[in-house]
Amino acid sequence: MSLLTSLIKAGTDFQQAASARSKAGSAPAALKPASDEAPATAGDDRFTRSGQLASDKTGRLSVKDYQQQVGQDLAYVKETLRHKLAEYGLRPTTQVAVSRSAAEGIKLEGRMPEEPRLQIQNDLNKSQAFREAFSRLSVNEPTLKFVDTALKLNKAYGTSNTVLETLVSDNQQFNGLQDLVHRYDSIRKTFSGQSLPLAEGTSASGYAFSLNQRA
Helix, strand or coil: CCHHHHHHHHHHHHHHHHHHHHHHHHCHHHHCCCCCCCCCCCCCCCCCCCCHHHHHHHCCCCHHHHHHHHHHHHHHHHHHHHHHHHHCCCCCCCCEEEEEECCCEEEEEECCCHHHHHHHHHHHHHCHHHHHHHHHHHHHHHHHHHHHHHHHHHHHHCCCCHHHHHHCCCCHHHCCHHHHHHHHHHHHHHHHHCCCCCCCCCCCCCCEEEECCCC
């Protein structure tokens, strides 16, 4: 199970448990006589559909802005790799994967002869612009994927994800992409400390970018 799946499942399980407790606790209330208070309506502040709390807090997230920020680095990494494939006379459809290792820095793997692989890997490590773009991508993209997936599940099922709620600040000024990245990393480390399985791509050290990889 990947960390993304673990986080979403943890939030969903918590939400379902809370919902079950709420229903169990409210059952006797049905036997009480109606109060003089007017019934809630769809336009009333007291009327809250499932998932509305999540919408109030997380619905203001600037996901499109996050995607634009990540997209710039994504496009740069893609174009750099394509340029390098062309520079060394390799087919544009060559499958490659870029990751980071303590020993080699930027590490390139792919279906190509060893000599051009090492040459391209060396070029990438010499490029400060590429190293910085890949470094940002390695932390920003996993965070964006989690937020985007959690929001879609909230919308689809009308529930709130407790992990996402923890990730998002009540103050919108502190919900920039880097704010979310910092909190996501803290949550990841917490789950890691509880010996939950970590999948590739859930941390900067485990992140890998693939080009021309078949699904």
